[in-house]
Amino acid sequence: MDLELRHLRCLVAIVDTGSFTDAAIELGVSQAAASRTLLSLERVLGVRLLHRTSRSVTPTTAGVQVLARARHLLAEADDLVAEATTGHTRLRIGHAWSAAGRHTAEFQRRWADRHPDVELHLIRTNSATGGLAEGLCDLAIVRTGTDERRYAHAVVGHERRYCAMAADDPFARRRTLALADVRERTVLVDRRTGTTTAAMWPEAERPAVEYTRDVDDWLADIATGRRVGITPESTVAQYRRVGIAYRPVRDAPPVAVHLVWRRHDPHPATHAAVALLQELYREHGARRGGKTRRTRGR
Numbered sequence: 001m002d003l004e005l006r007h008l009r010c011l012v013a014i015v016d017t018g019s020f021t022d023a024a025i026e027l028g029v030s031q032a033a034a035s036r037t038l039l040s041l042e043r044v045l046g047v048r049l050l051h052r053t054s055r056s057v058t059p060t061t062a063g064v065q066v067l068a069r070a071r072h073l074l075a076e077a078d079d080l081v082a083e084a085t086t087g088h089t090r091l092r093i094g095h096a097w098s099a100a101g102r103h104t105a106e107f108q109r110r111w112a113d114r115h116p117d118v119e120l121h122l123i124r125t126n127s128a129t130g131g132l133a134e135g136l137c138d139l140a141i142v143r144t145g146t147d148e149r150r151y152a153h154a155v156v157g158h159e160r161r162y163c164a165m166a167a168d169d170p171f172a173r174r175r176t177l178a179l180a181d182v183r184e185r186t187v188l189v190d191r192r193t194g195t196t197t198a199a200m201w202p203e204a205e206r207p208a209v210e211y212t213r214d215v216d217d218w219l220a221d222i223a224t225g226r227r228v229g230i231t232p233e234s235t236v237a238q239y240r241r242v243g244i245a246y247r248p249v250r251d252a253p254p255v256a257v258h259l260v261w262r263r264h265d266p267h268p269a270t271h272a273a274v275a276l277l278q279e280l281y282r283e284h285g286a287r288r289g290g291k292t293r294r295t296r297g298r
Contacts, residue, residue: 003041003045005073005074005077006037007037007038007040007041007044008041008070008073008074009074010023010027010037010038010041011041011050011067011070012067012070012071013026013034014034014038014050014057015050015063015067018056019057020034020035020038038050045062045066047060047062047063047066048060049062049066049067088118088267088268088269089117089119091119091121091138091139091267091269091273092123092136092138092139093120093122093123093137093138093140093141093273094123094124094125094129094130094131094136094139094140094141095123095124095125095140095141096124096125096126096127096128096130096142096190096193097124097190097193097215097234097235097238097239098215098234098235098237098238098239099122099124099141099234099238100141100156100234100277100280101159101232101233101234101235101237102234102237102284103277103280103281103284104122104237104238106280107277107280108122110276110280111276114276115269115272118269123137125137126190126192126213126214126215127192127193128142128193129260130142132151132260132261133150138261138267138269139259139261139267139270140259140261141156141257141258141259141277142193142257142258142260143159143193143195143234143255143256143257143258144195146258146260149263150262150263151260151261151262152260152262152263152266153258153259153261154258154259155256155257155258156258156259156274156277156281157256157280157282157284157285158254158256158257158281158285159233159254159255159257160232160248160252160254161230161231161232161233161248161252161253161254162230162232162233162235162236162246162247162249163228163229163230163246163247163249164218164219164222164228164229164230164231164235164236164244164245164246165225165228165229165245165246166222166225166244166245167223167243167244167245168225169225169228171228171247172245172247174247175248176247176249177247177248177249178249178251179200179201179249179251179252180201180205182228182230182249183201183205183206183207184207185207185208185227186208186209186210186226187207187208187209187227187229187230188210188218188221188222188227188228188229189210189211189229190211190212190213190214190215190218191213192213194231195231195232195255196229196230196231200230200252200253210227215239219239219241219244222244223241223244230252231246232255233255234257257277257281259273259274259277
């Protein structure tokens with residue numbers, strides 16, 4: 001005989017209600033059926049689980065242990081059912097560091113207004129796919145290349161690159177920097193999710209590179225003044241920290257921001273998410289372009 005969830009539900013109901021009669025009412029079965037189910041569970045496990053008297057039902061030592069595991073397994077099963085049945089009423093978007101940067105809050109607000117029937121969750125996971133490969137999300141915002149055999153993607157916008165440095169670094173006194181300014185420094189890079197590689201510099205002018213695995217470690221190291229970092233604009237918006245300064249790198253190529261999803265199993269809200277993010281990046285680009293033109297016209 002195999003162990004079934006109904007066995008575990010019966011055990012929990014009997015202990016929680018304190019009697020077979022009340023457990024049967026809660027489960028919607030007869031008292032005899034509840035008794036048979038409990039006996040079946042004891043046969044499957046080969047141990048006695050309950051002390052029964054005319055007035056009380058209490059777990060045995062083995063019963064206490066089984067009861068704890070039963071509650072955990074039932075909770076996991078309930079979560080599994082909820083996950084499957086609410087999959088299309090919830091949209092989980094993963095990201096490694098900074099979600100949609102300066103657009104993150106507005107993305108959440110507009111999504112709630114336009115799609116009130118689909119609950120949005122942002123999940124930070126420091127993996128190359130922002131948690132998509134691990135099954136932690138339905139879509140992911142990434143700024144690196146993707147495996148196009150497994151994933152489909154859309155470019156939702158582009159971001160300038162900035163140099164991150166300690167607030168008292170000599171670079172912080174400048175308005176902008178060039179890649180050549182950084183070549184004598186040590187650049188800190190997240191090997192798994194970062195957008196910076198030594199290939200951004202000519203081979204004879206490449207800076208020393210060291211590696212980190214998390215944005216908080218990256219920021220803490222840069223704040224010491226020993227290293228600098230090159231990062232997309234989204235990091236500037238999401239991680240303003242005391243002791244850290246950011247300056248634009250004027251000749252660095254922009255970073256493409258991708259929304260990625262499983263090619264053969266897209267969430268129904270995928271295209272709505274793509275459209276909204278593209279709208280936000282497009283609006284920001286238009287504002288920036290207008291501001292630049294006004295500044296030049298003065």
